[in-house]
Amino acid sequence: MYKYFLAVRYLVSRPINLIGTIGVTLAVWALIFVVSIFTGYIHEMRLHVRGTASDLSLLFDRSQDSFAQVEPLLRHEGVRAIAPRLSWYGLLDPVRGTAKKRVVAATAGQPTANFFQVVGIDFAREAEIGSLRDELEAVPDADRRVVDGQRPFLIKGKQPGMLIGLSRARAWDVRRGDSVALTTAMHTQKQKTVSLRTIEEPFVITGAYSSRHHEFESSTVLLDIETMRRLVPSRGSHRDHFDEIAIALHDPTRAIEIRDLLNARLAKAGAHGQIAAWQERKPIRRFLDNVEHQRSLMSLVLIALIAIACFLVLATLLMMVSEKTRDIGVLTALGSTRRGILMIFLNCGLVISTLGVGLGVLAGWLTCRHLNDITDWLETSFGIKLFPSEIYGLKEIPYELEPRWIVIVAGSAIGAVLLFSLIPAAVAATRNPVQALRQT
Amino acid sequence: MTAVLTAVGVHKTYRLGRREIPVLQGIDMSLMEGEIAALVGASGAGKSTLVHVLGLLDPPTQGTVHYGETDVTTLPTPQQARLRHEHVGFVFQFYHLIPELNALENVCLGSMMTMSLPGWLSGGRRVKQRARELLSKVGLEERLRHRPSQLSGGERQRVAIARALIAEPKVILADEPTGNLDSNTAAGILDLIWEINEERRISFLLVTHNEAVARRCDRRIRLRDGSVESREVGRN
Ligand SMILES: Nc1ncnc2c1ncn2[C@@H]1O[C@H](COP(=O)(O)OP(=O)(O)OP(=O)(O)O)[C@@H](O)[C@H]1O
Numbered sequence: 001m002y003k004y005f006l007a008v009r010y011l012v013s014r015p016i017n018l019i020g021t022i023g024v025t026l027a028v029w030a031l032i033f034v035v036s037i038f039t040g041y042i043h044e045m046r047l048h049v050r051g052t053a054s055d056l057s058l059l060f061d062r063s064q065d066s067f068a069q070v071e072p073l074l075r076h077e078g079v080r081a082i083a084p085r086l087s088w089y090g091l092l093d094p095v096r097g098t099a100k101k102r103v104v105a106a107t108a109g110q111p112t113a114n115f116f117q118v119v120g121i122d123f124a125r126e127a128e129i130g131s132l133r134d135e136l137e138a139v140p141d142a143d144r145r146v147v148d149g150q151r152p153f154l155i156k157g158k159q160p161g162m163l164i165g166l167s168r169a170r171a172w173d174v175r176r177g178d179s180v181a182l183t184t185a186m187h188t189q190k191q192k193t194v195s196l197r198t199i200e201e202p203f204v205i206t207g208a209y210s211s212r213h214h215e216f217e218s219s220t221v222l223l224d225i226e227t228m229r230r231l232v233p234s235r236g237s238h239r240d241h242f243d244e245i246a247i248a249l250h251d252p253t254r255a256i257e258i259r260d261l262l263n264a265r266l267a268k269a270g271a272h273g274q275i276a277a278w279q280e281r282k283p284i285r286r287f288l289d290n291v292e293h294q295r296s297l298m299s300l301v302l303i304a305l306i307a308i309a310c311f312l313v314l315a316t317l318l319m320m321v322s323e324k325t326r327d328i329g330v331l332t333a334l335g336s337t338r339r340g341i342l343m344i345f346l347n348c349g350l351v352i353s354t355l356g357v358g359l360g361v362l363a364g365w366l367t368c369r370h371l372n373d374i375t376d377w378l379e380t381s382f383g384i385k386l387f388p389s390e391i392y393g394l395k396e397i398p399y400e401l402e403p404r405w406i407v408i409v410a411g412s413a414i415g416a417v418l419l420f421s422l423i424p425a426a427v428a429a430t431r432n433p434v435q436a437l438r439q440t
Numbered sequence: 441m442t443a444v445l446t447a448v449g450v451h452k453t454y455r456l457g458r459r460e461i462p463v464l465q466g467i468d469m470s471l472m473e474g475e476i477a478a479l480v481g482a483s484g485a486g487k488s489t490l491v492h493v494l495g496l497l498d499p500p501t502q503g504t505v506h507y508g509e510t511d512v513t514t515l516p517t518p519q520q521a522r523l524r525h526e527h528v529g530f531v532f533q534f535y536h537l538i539p540e541l542n543a544l545e546n547v548c549l550g551s552m553m554t555m556s557l558p559g560w561l562s563g564g565r566r567v568k569q570r571a572r573e574l575l576s577k578v579g580l581e582e583r584l585r586h587r588p589s590q591l592s593g594g595e596r597q598r599v600a601i602a603r604a605l606i607a608e609p610k611v612i613l614a615d616e617p618t619g620n621l622d623s624n625t626a627a628g629i630l631d632l633i634w635e636i637n638e639e640r641r642i643s644f645l646l647v648t649h650n651e652a653v654a655r656r657c658d659r660r661i662r663l664r665d666g667s668v669e670s671r672e673v674g675r676n
């Protein structure tokens with residue numbers, strides 16, 4: 001009983017022990033807060049990537065197979081939806097369209113023509129894969145929202161429709177009904193001669209889509225896949241070519257199993273593509289690996305903070321033990337065992353660490369919850385931008401408080417501090433009580 | 441009369457580097473139930489050392505210590521700690537109170553040693569009540585919440601005596617309990633010791649440099665060159 005009683009009394013009468021507690025608090029706070037942002041970022045990226053990349057995706061070399069031929073091979077009870085895609089790249093120039101005056105005013109001398117990924121989609125099928133339908137309806141600007149949520153590319157007149165990212169549409173001040181020019185080029189082969197064919201086509205903006213991802217919105221436009229097939233012709237005789245098939249599953253955790261099954265089927269049928277789970281696709285994977293690597297590096301740096309906090313606790317407790325030498329003699333005289341003496345100082349470590357961890361977790365949780373308020377405030381009052389959205393490509397700073405991570409951080413912080421407290425505790429327990437008593 | 445504390449052939453040798461310093465060289469003595477014995481001798485004679493050996497704070501180099509009939513020198517240390525708690529109380533020249541605790545808590549501490557946390561939750565009130573009684577016994581009912589730094593030397597020693605009493609020991613080893621006090625205050629402390637001895641039949645081993653105090657005791661044990669020079673029976 002005296003082990004807890006004395007530990008607490010020793011601590012409260014020595015404000016210097018707050019240093020150790022604050023050290024632990026800071027370390028735990030940083031570990032929770034920083035890693036939660038990383039985790040949130042990774043999570044957000046996955047969500048975003050998944051929104052467009054689906055659970056599985058069949059990657060094809062363009063125009064070798066026809067969608068009608070491949071589709072039956074992909075039927076499976078675990079497959080929820082499939083959608084063909086055909087992508088290319090091009091320069092998009094709004095100044096050469098009808099919105100010229102407005103765009104020139106909005107962009108004020110900055111170059112307007114930009115390099116875009118142009119993705120042809122089958123809207124009816126695509127809407128089943130991800131959240132595109134919602135992304136169209138979520139557009140708050142009435143003059144940038146599509147008119148017909150079921151047929152977003154539909155437009156009167158000859159020019160084909162195009163969906164543009166909301167942030168890009170705003171930056172350019174492009175609205176529904178404006179036309180933009182798409183310029184692109186590709187190699188074509190006739191008999192043995194390869195030639196570069198340039199294409200320039202006007203498109204009408206039929207609306208904007210709003211995604212979670214700034215970067216994606218400002219560099220991707222969507223076309224009807226039929227339009228795209230005309231621009232990027234097939235190499236074979238069929239007209240329903242594609243370069244990717246997005247596959248959504250009922251149960252995403254079965255991705256690997258279904259991928260293997262479908263790949264075997266495709267190989268047997270002599271199709272040319274390979275199915276990859278979304279996280280296996282090279283650029284996505286490299287990107288996510290990269291961020292995750294940064295997260296582990298960061299946690300390593302932050303773990304050093306815990307080590308520093310441990311040394312602080314060690315130093316303050318060692319000081320306390322040498323101050324308390326006489327008490328050690330008295331307690332032994334009163335009938336305390338060496339173990340009891342050890343426990344007093346170990347309990348000091350326990351109190352310091354649980355208090356520090358508790359405060360740290362609370363602080364980490366609060367900062368995460370009010371992160372966007374805090375950064376807004378920093379920006380408006382001091383002009384400091386902690387997380388420029390241009391760099392991170394996100395509109396809000398994401399965070400994700402993983403209970404598992406909090407438990408790991410809390411547990412290891414308490415464990416580490418206790419381990420370090422063992423040193424002063426052992427010093428105290430091995431003090432000779434007689435010598436301690438001889439001190440006046 | 442039965443002996444509550446006995447030393448048989450106790451030797452204590454300190455080692456300083458390669459040099460051996462023999463402090464106690466064959467001490468035979470015993471303390472009877474209910475008596476107050478004085479332990480006297482020149483400074484450096486080994487009085488404090490003997491007190492520590494008798495209180496199991498320092499193991500003898502040779503020889504045995506008995507509590508009642510039991511040889512306690514060979515017991516494992518946790519058991520020794522338990523016996524030290526139950527059998528002997530200590531009073532020191534420099535009081536040795538815990539500075540962070542008030543008088544009441546310092547006295548309670550003497551009882552907490554063997555109590556578990558649940559034991560304290562259920563029995564703590566009784567312990568506090570007893571501590572309060574003991575503190576009023578030693579005349580400090582008005583000083584319960586005072587820290588040691590807020591008490592005079594004599595008052596601190598009274599708290600230390602109350603702390604030694606709370607575990608109801610058979611023996612109290614008092615190493616110069618008045619060594620740091622003026623004669624009036626010292627007389628008060630000594631009267632208290634005699635009163636407790638009368639009331640509770642607790643034996644005292646009283647280390648002192650004061651011949652008058654030594655004469656007042658039932659018996660005097662005189663240490664010289666590491667052994668007992670003489671045992672003189674007191675007047676009363
Ligand atoms: N740890 C130690 N190492 C070496 N010598 C020691 C040690 N502790 C005590 N001594 C020696 O033992 C001798 C006895 O010391 P002790 O404190 O028992 O004397 P004392 O009779 O209590 O004296 P005083 O009346 O001054 O309190 C002294 O000479 C002292 O120097």
Ligand SMILES: [Mg+2]
Nearest residue numbers: 487488489615
């Ligand atoms: Mg002495």
